[in-house]
Amino acid sequence: MSCTPTQTGINLTRLFAFVLWFSVLGAIQPAAAQSNVQIPEQAPEQAPAPLNDLGSQVPADSGAECGALKTVTQEFDNGARWSMCLDSNERENIVLSNVFYTPPDAQPLRVFGSLRLSQLHVVYDDSNVTFHDVTQFGLGGAFRVTLNEDDCPGGTLLNLNGEAAACTLLNKAANTAVTTQSAPGADSLSLFSISQVGSYAYTVRWQFYDNGALEPSISAAGALQRNTTDTRSLFGRVLEGVTDKSWLSHTHNYYWRLDFDLGDSGTDDAVYRIDWPLQPDGTRIKTRTRLTTETSDAVQPDEFRAWDIMDTDAPNSIGYRIEPLHYGHRLVQADKAPYTEFDFFVTTHNDCERFASQNTRFNPECDDSVLDYANGESLDNADLVAWHRISFHHLPRNEDRELMHSHHDSFLIQPRNILPVSGASAAPNNLAPVITLNHHQSATVGTAVNITSVAQDADQDTLTITADSLPDGLTLTERGGITGTPTGTGQFTTVLTVSDNFATDELTIEWRVIGASQSGVIPPLTLPFLLLMLWRRGRLRVRHAN
């Protein structure tokens, strides 16, 4: 989509309409809902300078080149590295650009042209007030919090515009217990800033993992913003100790703007919708649909929908996947905010398409919301931008008074095929299974056989086991054993085959199954008779105690 600027400066008509709308809204409420904090309104600023479009920039061998911007680089123990440029502005606050990931023993890979939170849309259940925090107030400037060491324990405070505006923190691997065979949890770099908007303290965080994954997140702390004196309100709760107010439930909608620029060129990326519809026979088949035009898309929980952004020019189909893993809450306001009907958008890159909503406050020559941006333009050979949103609905509880316990929301952008294949290591990727059973086996008719395991695999792979011609009465178990009770005597030959998909072991087992009378074991029914005979013949005496 192209936008031709037709005017610059403050749009007074729109400002007047905005103020008028708020006045009308305030006048028609039966029980006035109150904010407990006065939020200073900021006048819309001048249209910002164009975003840094990387276009066809070729990265240096060290990754991001940031010029006047601050550079953030983190090397991990596994040899991987993330590097990026950091900037802050009054609207979105933190903007990351020229984001590179360097896999272990590999060349830097540009992943993102830019990353930012593009809107923080808060809707109250009484619907009397809706906030668009990024555009109405901003997360930067006066709303950005000066961080201290308690905000950034063990990390590094980053100075922007003369104050500690952001923190970088190295997180060691999530320390769940793992066995020696499993992949360790990933170390990560956490980069965040905090904004105080009204009563809310938002921590906007970007977490970069050593395996190439990225986790954008937001934590919301501070204090509850709005209440009503109508204590019978169905839109909130009266909390213990404050009997004259009902604190209003509300939903936070977070929108992230993700300008993917995979590899050397930012115009050869492709977006795919991935679904796994359930088939009538109970199986699932992957459907992978390339999105060829700007698209607004919704989650499909029953089909496990996800989205891939791939570099079409790279070998091994490298790219990233966005999986909507936190979708237990989903705000939809089809009439008031139609963009809320969708959860994922892909558009062509456009400097003036900056905010997910209220975009015209700062870009009056462009459309107003991300839904408008996605108007069907071709994505072929275009620089793509992905937009993703998460909702969180907050029902106030006693613990939220006076200060609210932080709640946290995030999603994961996972690499696909980016790490080097592990086969590069000296160790083999697969160790063959080994049959542990002796090739001579004996059994007795009527006596149970219980062999718990016939093979071992040093990799603990799932084994496929077949046994040709087991003696009658014996079967393979699901756990790879042999059980049963033989029913016939004789000699049997079983061919046992064990496979882990890559290697096979085979053994021919010779069975000798004998009858009970041959076994030398006294059959149970004959034992009492035998004892009786011995006793009668005086061969068996029972000693009595005196």
Next chain:
Amino acid sequence: MAMHANVRDSSHMTRPTFIPWLVLLTFVWLTPPVGAQSLRCDQASTAFEIAFDSGAGWQGCWRVDPIGGLTLSSVHYQTPDGNSRHALAELGLGGVLLHYDKNDSSQELLTQRGAMITGQPVCAGTTVASSDSLTTLCRTPFDAGHLLRYQNRQVKRQAGVRLSHAAKLGSFDWSVSYELLEDGTVRPGSTLSGRLGQFTDNPQHGNDILGADAADAIKPFAATATVVTNWRVDVSIGETFDNDIVEQFDFTSDNTSFDRRLMSQQTLNVETLRRTDPERFRKWRVYDAELSASTDGINATRVGYLLDPQPQSYRYRSNTINFAQFDLMVTVNNACERFILNNRSVYPDCADALDRFINGQLLADEDPVLWFSITRRIDPTLNDWPTLQPRKSQFSLIPFDWSQNSPFEQAVLP
């Protein structure tokens, strides 16, 4: 407690003298030390205690069930002011369903394979507690980030302790963890890694990720799959378990131009199966009737725990498992109803599957148990061979009206 008694020859003790001593000694032995929480774990379990600098803390018991894996019981949470209260009677896995896309049905891994321990578990944390030589519990403290942060006030960060255990489920490495946070939040979670378990020769059901190893493979594509982790959650508030009540919250649009959200509360009176409803922000709460305010309605304080299904996203559906289309189930607590499938293989005298546990029993005056499922996908990439990158799923049990207000406010005075 060591007891010393000068026991005289009983023939020299007269009855009136002996009995008071016996009574006194018994009383001393049974009375817990002043200020200490009395916690007794059964023979199969080991006690744990967590104390935070704020005065908040946790007490409970843990065991590694040979089928179900790491399980917590008798879990108490203590607020910073020292008020300790029973929170969870038991928390553990109800089942793990693994459904390969190439198959028409799933397998339940716990009852088929058990959460067995093999290899030498390695704790990346700091403290390892063992109940015996076969089980290792990892106990790892961590910083859980900001708890309270407001304008220029002091920052209050929150600490947590992760209790975790490693096991094998088939070819997978399987880790179960319980994060116990300073503010009373409990986060059960599981992590799946290890080796890919299945391969296929149908590219519609798997991915070409084996690289050079594909030449040796019988089936060259790594099979894709769905993993459903079901948690059995016995929230039991206070000392009486059969007075807990389960509620469902919905926030329904009034479909006017204002698009208001009307909150409704529904007490669940009978064993039931429920779905999440993201557009109604559906949530569930278990609260203690005795500890709660006598008033009814939305504003009544209800001491309990909130199960927020925010981390639920994908919905597993199966042509063969009826209850799989639901996300939360509520049953009356029955000690032999423990596993969502093949339960009878472990408890022969009980019903076999979760939907059979639900048989119309009333929940009133009973101890309710929640069963909550989270679904994740395995869609392998090059990065998953030969070792599967960890897949984690987790949810939160959040204390709700546990305190009159935030018990940590004193830490952030202006």
